[in-house]
Amino acid sequence: MQDVxxxxxxxxxxxxxxxxxxxxxxxxRRILVQQTADRLGYRPNAAARNLAxxxxxxxxxxxxxxxxxFFADAVDGIQAEAEEHGFHLLLSSANLNPEIERKxxxxxxxxxxxxxxxxxxxxxxxxxxxxxxxxxxxxxxRTIRDADAVLNDDERGGELATQHLIELGHxxxxxxxxxxxxxxxxxxxxxxxxxxxxxLQPWVIHGDYTExxxxxxxxxLFATTEKLPTAIFAANDFSAxxxxxxxxxxxxxxxTDISVVGYDNTxxxxxxxxxLTTVNQQTRQMxxxxxxxxxxxxxxxxxxxxxxxxxxxxxxxxxxxxxxNQRKLA
Amino acid sequence: MQDVxxxxxxxxxxxxxxxxxxxxxxxxRRILVQQTADRLGYRPNAAARNLAxxxxxxxxxxxxxxxxxFFADAVDGIQAEAEEHGFHLLLSSANLNPEIERKxxxxxxxxxxxxxxxxxxxxxxxxxxxxxxxxxxxxxxRTIRDADAVLNDDERGGELATQHLIELGHxxxxxxxxxxxxxxxxxxxxxxxxxxxxxLQPWVIHGDYTExxxxxxxxxLFATTEKLPTAIFAANDFSAxxxxxxxxxxxxxxxTDISVVGYDNTxxxxxxxxxLTTVNQQTRQMxxxxxxxxxxxxxxxxxxxxxxxxxxxxxxxxxxxxxxNQRKLA
DNA sequence: CGCTTCGATTAGAGCGCTCTAATCTGTAGC
DNA sequence: GCTACAGATTAGAGCGCTCTAATCGAAGCG
Numbered sequence: 001m002q003d004v005x006x007x008x009x010x011x012x013x014x015x016x017x018x019x020x021x022x023x024x025x026x027x028x029r030r031i032l033v034q035q036t037a038d039r040l041g042y043r044p045n046a047a048a049r050n051l052a053x054x055x056x057x058x059x060x061x062x063x064x065x066x067x068x069x070f071f072a073d074a075v076d077g078i079q080a081e082a083e084e085h086g087f088h089l090l091l092s093s094a095n096l097n098p099e100i101e102r103k104x105x106x107x108x109x110x111x112x113x114x115x116x117x118x119x120x121x122x123x124x125x126x127x128x129x130x131x132x133x134x135x136x137x138x139x140x141x142r143t144i145r146d147a148d149a150v151l152n153d154d155e156r157g158g159e160l161a162t163q164h165l166i167e168l169g170h171x172x173x174x175x176x177x178x179x180x181x182x183x184x185x186x187x188x189x190x191x192x193x194x195x196x197x198x199x200l201q202p203w204v205i206h207g208d209y210t211e212x213x214x215x216x217x218x219x220x221l222f223a224t225t226e227k228l229p230t231a232i233f234a235a236n237d238f239s240a241x242x243x244x245x246x247x248x249x250x251x252x253x254x255x256t257d258i259s260v261v262g263y264d265n266t267x268x269x270x271x272x273x274x275x276l277t278t279v280n281q282q283t284r285q286m287x288x289x290x291x292x293x294x295x296x297x298x299x300x301x302x303x304x305x306x307x308x309x310x311x312x313x314x315x316x317x318x319x320x321x322x323x324x325n326q327r328k329l330a
Numbered sequence: 331m332q333d334v335x336x337x338x339x340x341x342x343x344x345x346x347x348x349x350x351x352x353x354x355x356x357x358x359r360r361i362l363v364q365q366t367a368d369r370l371g372y373r374p375n376a377a378a379r380n381l382a383x384x385x386x387x388x389x390x391x392x393x394x395x396x397x398x399x400f401f402a403d404a405v406d407g408i409q410a411e412a413e414e415h416g417f418h419l420l421l422s423s424a425n426l427n428p429e430i431e432r433k434x435x436x437x438x439x440x441x442x443x444x445x446x447x448x449x450x451x452x453x454x455x456x457x458x459x460x461x462x463x464x465x466x467x468x469x470x471x472r473t474i475r476d477a478d479a480v481l482n483d484d485e486r487g488g489e490l491a492t493q494h495l496i497e498l499g500h501x502x503x504x505x506x507x508x509x510x511x512x513x514x515x516x517x518x519x520x521x522x523x524x525x526x527x528x529x530l531q532p533w534v535i536h537g538d539y540t541e542x543x544x545x546x547x548x549x550x551l552f553a554t555t556e557k558l559p560t561a562i563f564a565a566n567d568f569s570a571x572x573x574x575x576x577x578x579x580x581x582x583x584x585x586t587d588i589s590v591v592g593y594d595n596t597x598x599x600x601x602x603x604x605x606l607t608t609v610n611q612q613t614r615q616m617x618x619x620x621x622x623x624x625x626x627x628x629x630x631x632x633x634x635x636x637x638x639x640x641x642x643x644x645x646x647x648x649x650x651x652x653x654x655n656q657r658k659l660a
Numbered sequence: 661c662g663c664t665t666c667g668a669t670t671a672g673a674g675c676g677c678t679c680t681a682a683t684c685t686g687t688a689g690c
Numbered sequence: 691g692c693t694a695c696a697g698a699t700t701a702g703a704g705c706g707c708t709c710t711a712a713t714c715g716a717a718g719c720g
Contacts, residue, residue: 001676010699010700011700011701012676012677012701013679013701014698014699014700016678017678017698024699025698026697026698043436043439044440044676044677045381045442045675045677046437047377047378047380047441047442047675047676048381048675048677048705049676049677050377050677050705051375051377051378051676051677051678051705051706051707052676052705053677053678053679053705056377066396066401066402067399067402069397071396072396076396079423079425088422088437089422089423090420090422091420091421091423092420093405093409106373109373110373110376110379111376112375112377241601244603245601245602245603249602267397271571272574272575272579273578273603274603274604331706332706340670341669341671342670342671342708343670343672344669344670346708347669347708350708354668354669355669356667359669374706374707375705375707376707377706377707378706378708379706379707379708380675380707381675381676381706382674382675382707382708383707384675
């Protein structure tokens with residue numbers, strides 16, 4: 001910077017102003033400085049800038065599984081909104097490990113991110129915000145103490161999925177849950193509640209929102225159970241894919257033998273040869289809202305806020321009436 | 331930091347040493363300082379640290395499409411290797427836009443990333459490294475002037491895919507190319523070369539490695555052509571999905587009516603109900619190698635290096651012998 | 661008991677930028 | 691010609707850390 005200043009015969013301060021497009025620089029000087037900067041190949045050092053301004057213009061985003069399209073959708077929403085307001089995004093993948101999630105949060109704090117967005121946190125510990133170093137934290141898909149939250153009504157979503165299967169005549173409905181994953185407990189509650197209302201026996205096995213675990217859980221089911229369910233409600237689309245996968249390799253046909261419902265309505269679910277019945281939680285929109293939340297915080301809002309979106313059932317081709325029911329209808 | 335030093339009755343320098351786990355601090359002081367730091371909730375400021383050390387311990391990764399599992403696979407490989415050596419990853423999505431790709435590169439340069447990895451660059455301009463500000467750049471999937479490269483032999487891959495279809499008896503083989511995408515031209519060359527050797531008429535339509543464009547391109551094909559190909563070689567898996575999608579909605583059955591081959595062997599392609607025949611380019615491995623390349627650079631290697639991996643055909647269930655050929659074999 | 665040695669600690673000068681407040685320049689008004 | 695004023699420019703003090711070189715203190719030794 002000094003070099004540029006010397007070369008152009010001006011002060012460092014002026015160079016600084018030019019680099020930041022300050023309006024209070026004469027046209028004449030602006031061009032002069034700009035040109036010498038280009039000529040010398042000068043690029044401002046962001047670390048120094050951040051230090052001096054004590055802000056980074058960057059939002060940290062913690063996500064948990066790059067392979068799960070849910071996160072890609074959410075990031076799309078965040079990115080669109082962030083770009084518009086001149087913020088950069090810094091992504092970090094925690095790979096479903098609460099420990100790494102915590103560490104990512106700490107790293108973001110050390111880098112003095114202007115704010116941190118946690119997508120589908122997998123951390124059951126509620127003290128995540130303690131390591132945020134005072135930066136505003138917005139959580140998508142799960143409530144976290146002292147953080148803003150953008151949610152969808154997971155309990156309602158769980159009801160919708162279960163209700164859908166019941167209406168199709170299913171009575172033996174298995175729920176593959178999402179373990180400690182974001183919203184998993186609420187989806188489970190919705191399922192249990194609805195089963196209870198219909199006086200059906202609930203049946204829950206455990207997953208963790210990944211395709212792999214889901215696949216294995218279903219394999220284990222086949223290995224241990226004689227009587228299979230006629231329908232499976234998987235806690236998210238990504239596990240639903242694992243379920244479909246394993247059902248396929250067991251020679252079970254969907255939806256003829258078993259119906260499957262997912263949750264998230266990822267881009268994936270909409271594909272014609274998957275065509276997964278699922279619950280739409282407007283993931284992209286949640287990304288948008290999360291970023292808006294951040295902006296409000298940066299503009300001075302103090303109170304924590306929770307926004308809840310309404311889920312919606314998207315019936316596709318992995319669910320059908322039970323054989324018994326079909327006969328009845330015919 | 332000053333506060334911690336005062337409180338503990340030591341100098342700032344010592345606090346600094348403790349925060350960095352320096353071996354030259356007495357056990358006594360280490361505990362003292364650590365405790366007061368915790369008590370005061372002190373966290374070092376990474377911006378200041380980066381500035382003083384003039385290094386960030388962070389690798390910037392530019393990727394192009396969060397929805398394409400190819401990138402998730404590659405990042406997995408990078409991350410595993412990076413973690414092991416104490417580097418953070420900073421991801422930035424360029425959304426297939428060369429302009430944004432360039433901007434991301436500049437931003438990373440300003441942030442003084444220790445190195446930059448470009449995954450599947452979509453930029454046809456070769457001067458990308460000019461804006462890297464001197465940081466080592468490693469490109470995965472495409473060569474870029476003045477940057478290390480980790481590639482697979484795309485031309486060979488194109489040959490493998492095409493050869494496979496020819497061996498199944500296909501003569502009318504369409505190639506949906508990858509436009510300006512990384513490796514697309516080589517895959518195209520492999521296709522053209524193989525077709526030529528078999529004295530078959532090449533037939534190319536244009537894509538850009540996205541599902542959406544692929545889908546539309548095939549729709550356009552149906553709208554304008556009477557005679558359809560019997561096989562389609564899509565330049566990557568993600569477009570292949572778009573192709574499958576559109577074929578499905580046109581009521582064409584795969585592989586009975588039309589065979590489809592992809593490229594990348596993304597996790598996606600292996601799913602049972604997709605079961606896409608594709609070319610494996612060891613994406614995860616490429617991520618690993620890219621990170622190793624970075625490490626070597628940081629350890630002082632000067633010369634630029636190119637590594638080429640061998641592609642391999644993975645036959646699955648989207649390809650089959652032509653009807654004519656099946657008759658012949660029977 | 662003074663001298664060396666070596667590990668532990670510290671003072672103080674940067675790192676490259678931004679910010680505030682002060683200064684400079686040129687124009688206008690009287 | 692002098693003051694006023696607004697816009698353009700600059701000096702210089704930080705921002706919070708690390709690094710080098712210097713200093714301190716406790717053994718160890720003859």
